[in-house]
Amino acid sequence: MPKAIKSADALAEKIVEWGVGQKIETCFDRVDKMKPCPIGETGACCKVCNMGPCRLVGKNAEEEVVGICGASLATVVARNLVRMIAAGTSAHCDHGRDMAFALEATAKGEAKDFQIKDVKKLYRVAGILGVEFEGRPVNDVAKDVAAIFIEDYGRQRGEVSYVKRAPIKTQERWKKWGVTPRGIDREVVEALDRTTIGMDADPDSLLTQGLKTALASGWGGSMISTDVSDILFGTPGPVKAEASLGIFKEDEVNVVIHGHEPTLAETIVDVASEPEMIAYAQSKGAKGINLGGLCCTSNEVLMRRGIPTAGGFTNQELAIMTGLIEAMVVDVQCIMPAIVTVSKKFHTKVITTSEKAKIPGAQHIQFDEHRAKDIAREIVRLAIDNYANRKVQGSHISDKFSVIAGFSHEYIAYMQGGRWRASFRPLNDAIMAGRIRGVAGVVGCDNPRVPATGIHKYLVMELIKNDVLVVTTGCGSQACGVAGYLTPEMALENAGLGLREVCEAIGIPPILHLGACVDNTRILTILTAMAAEGGLSDEIGGMPGVGIAPEWMSEKAIEIGCYFAASGVPVIFGGKMPSPISASKKVERIMSDVWYERFKGCLVFEPDPEQILAKTLKYIDKAREALKLKKYEPGRFGTERVLMDMAARRELEKSAAAAKPHVGIY
Ligand code: NFS
DSSP: SSSSOOOOHHHHHHHHHHHHHHHHHHHHHHHHOOOOOTTTTGTTTEOTTTOOOOOSTTTHHHOOBBBBTEEEEEEEEHHHHHHHHHHHHHHHHHHHHHHHHHHHHTTTOOTTTTTOOOOOHHHHHHHHHHHOOOOOOOHHHHHHHHHHHHHHHHOSSOOGGGGGGGEEEEEHHHHHOOOOOOOHHHHHHHHHHHHHHHSSSOHHHHHHHHHHHHOOOOOOOOIHHHHHHHHHHHOOOOOOESSGGGOTTTSEEEEEEEEEHHHHHHHHHHHTTHHHHHHHHHHHHHOEEEEEHHHHHHOOOOOOHHOOBBOOOHHHHHTTTTTTTTEEEEEEEEEETTTHHOOOOOSSSSEEOOOOOOOTTTTEOOOGGGGGHHHHHHHHHHHHHHHEEEEEOOOOOOOOOEEEOOOOOHHHHHHHHTTTOOOOHHHHHHHHSSSOOOOEEEOOOOOSSSTTTTHHHHHHHHHHHTTEEEEHHHHHHHHHHTTTTTTHHHHHSOHHHHHHHHHHHTTOEEEEEESSGHHHHHHHHHHHHHHSSSOOSSTTSSSSEEEETTOOSSSSHHHHHHHHHHTTTTEEEOOOSSHHHHHHHOHHIIIIIHHHHHOOOOOEOOOHHHHHHHHHHHHHHHHHHHHTTTOTTBBBBBOOOOOOHHHHHHHHHHHHHHHSSSSOOO
């Protein structure tokens, strides 16, 4: 991979280069100027009280150096990581809370611009939660579902409702090791409590609470968010769209929707196609209104509405630098304050819409789901009024790629068996026969500390060559989209023979775009369905699957990695090094070896992309061997297990059936 480039997204790179000539600073310039603090970046700085900050450095620091209170290096490193998990969990779960409130307001008829679009999904969710739905008014069912979700946040005892969706064996591991989440807010509060001065000093105990907190997101707030978004706006199915910084149109009003939540973005999509709004744009000299997305808000409206995407995290300033953006509308999370600074060089208006995410210098228009369309119209009109102010030339090339997105877990099951026989049997069989070697989730942020999107691109291409089916979410999916990798044709040319055959037979691309970061929970549901299908592992742990966040930067990524690890998935984090736990070998050992023993999942950090690939394949092959599956050999497939006769196989399938969660899976 060429080192000198800033972004592996070719259009992004061109805009960055243009910006250097124009003296417009971006994150790619600041990343060179800002050297990371060498102590903080390894996790060795403790600033939880005012006696310090204590820097636990020096030769043999792990054994010999303690903070003023006596906290060891391992305690400090674990504490810092748990605080990251708590912050990441807060972000995803507060998003989920807002979605639950939106569902409640819709069900009560208070949010008149929203409806329950996917009643079947509501019923499926109601079934999982034990809410009676047959013969009842839809809104009454929705009210009860919303009430349970809201309760999950404030629950003090018991467990988060969706814990029961996991395979029984996975749930048993959680119980055994004390990580079953009780209430979403409770776990975050306890994580912060335990990490204050003079509290939990045992690194293992601290990290156990970290896992419990992360699980409150994966099987709680994030999963709630995915489900409510599907209920309100529709469960995604394959959709064709476009990706790249070239999606903006010179003769139309361009509005960017950026952030994470789908509520306002969906409403903007609705109002932007209203005839009066288009007529208003035309009255100002534009041919129409063109919407484009960034980050996870983009994934939400790409998956459901086919709205084109301008890419992920590192493309946000660059979108403005095309000079074509009338308004960048942001909701919450992953919004660089720098977009306001860049916007001042152009005519772009940055509009913040959440009281939780205001930026000095931006215009604030508070979103309120009770008046959703009125607010969305105000925003779109403001963008239209700004069209005439477009004067400063930016850097714009209108190249773009097709993408196929919209692979919800429901759709993946459907395409393997149709409406009546939806299943994961073909996928499990293909893995058992060695056509598909395993599954990798390549997810998470893109990062200017590495050639942005470059490690994503390298890994997904190498994985499909090695017959590994790739699922992707968040900015990982944007990285694939803007590279042109989310088309069946393009990727099939690069997939290994076995994977290619399966993709052609089922009719799927080998890189599946599953949605936003909260939709990583769709991967948990898929793994659960695979366990229930039989023939592979009867729990999530032990599946030939790996999670990878090649360029992570957000605390949310850490929390996601931890809920996958606790669910039984080996997870590899790449990108910038040292890792935030690298100061303590003890903490590294707990997160790799101890977690693997307890949960069959782990979280390790590996900067070298080739090593990430090698480790991924090793984890997959190790799992195949433990499951006594046919040894993977490229281009040579079988149908039988080795060392396993039919009786043994029936036994395994029986135990998988017994391990099925006692609720519907998808
Ligand atoms: Ni995930 Fe989505 Fe992107 Fe990273 Fe940010 S947008 S929630 S955190 S940067 S993938």
